[in-house]
Amino acid sequence: MAKLIGYARVSTRQQSTDRQEADLLAAGVRRDDLYTDHGVSGARASRPQFDRAIEAIETGDTLVITTLDRLGRSTQNMLAFADELRARGAGLRVLNLGGGDVDTSTPMGSMLFTVMAALAQMEHQIKRERIVDSISKRRIAGKDLGGRRQRVTDSQIRNALHLVQSGQPTAQVARDLGMSRATFYRRSRALTD
Template identity: 70%
Template sequence: MQDTFGVHVGKLIGYARVSTRAQDADRQTRDLIAAGVRQDDLYIDHGVSGARATRPAFDRALAALHEGDTLVITTLDRLGRSTVNLLGLAEQLKTRGINLRVLNLGGSNVDTGTPMGSMVFTVMAALAQMELDIKRERVTDSVTKRRAAGQDLGGRRPAFTDNQIENARRLIDAGQPATHVARDLGMSRATLYRRIADLDARQWVKTQRE
C-alpha cells in the first residue's frame, strides 16, 4: 500500500489456519477483521497441519508482506507447533522489517513492533533455548548411562557376522583390550561380550545336534 507520495505504508496481513477441512476459520477470520485486517488481505489454509513446513496460503501471505507490514494471527500455534521454529520465523520477519502481531498470546495482544512485544518474544526465545538445552543435556546423559550399562541405544543395529565376532574374540584372547576391540566395532564392551556369549551358545547347540 502506498500513500499519495508513493511511499509504502505498512499494512496488516492476516493469516488463519484450521487443521481439518471439517473445521472452519470463521472465528479466526472475525477476530482478524476486528483487529483491522482487510478481507482482501486475509490468507486461510484449510485442512493443513501446523507441522507442515510449507502451507499454500501461508506462503502467499509471506510473499505479500513488505517492509513495514505486520503479519497478524489469532494465536501463536496458527503458525506451527515448534516453539523454536516459531521464534525463528519471528526473527526472519524482523530481519525483513516486518512485525508479527499475535492477538492472544498469554491473554494479551502482542506486537513485535512495540518495545513490550519485542521483549516478550525475547523472553520466549530465551526460555525456548533453555528448554532445548535441557532436553539435549538429558538425552546426552541418558545415552551415556545406557552405553555404560551396555544397553541398546535404539536405531538400526549394525549387522555383524559370526566371523567378525569370532575375530573380536581372538583379538581379546591375544591380549587386546576388550574396550578397544568393542569400540572399533562400534559397540560397548558389554554388548561385545553378549555377542560372543550368543555366538558360543549357538555354536554349542549346533554341536549337540551333530
C-alpha cells in the first residue's frame, strides 16, 4: 500500500518545525511516517532523519516536503534526487511550490520541479552575493561586521592595571575593556606572574 513519507528540516536548533509538520500532517502524512531534522543544514550530504525517510520509501510511496529548499541547495542535487526516487518507483510532492502542490510523478509536475529547482538555486546564489557585497561595503566603510570581539591585548591590560592602581574602580575598568571583573583579575595575574 502506497504511503506518504513526510520530511521537515530546520537549519538551527532555535528554529521550529511546527509549521512544516502541521502542513505535512494536513497533506495526509501520518505522524509515524514523519521524519524531522533539527539543526541540520541543507548543504550537508548526510542528514540523519532524511536518510531514515529515504530508507522508509518503498515502490509507490511519495516523499512529501513543504518547500523545495528542504531537499538541498543545488539544482543538480535536487534533480538527481528526484531521478533517484523516480527510478525506485517513488514520487516527490512539494506542497508550497508555485502556489500549489507539485507531484513529480506527472510530466507537468516533473517539468515544474526542474524549473523551480533552478530558481531556488538562483535565489540562494543571489542572496549569497548580496551578503558578500554588504560585508565588503561595511568593511570598506570601516563599520562593525559583528562576530566575536577582538581580543584584549596584554598592553591594554597593563594600561587598565595602571588605571586601577591610580584609584579607578576595577569593575568600571573591566567593563570599559568589555570583560568581567573576574576575567580582568585573571588576565592581570597572568601578566604579573
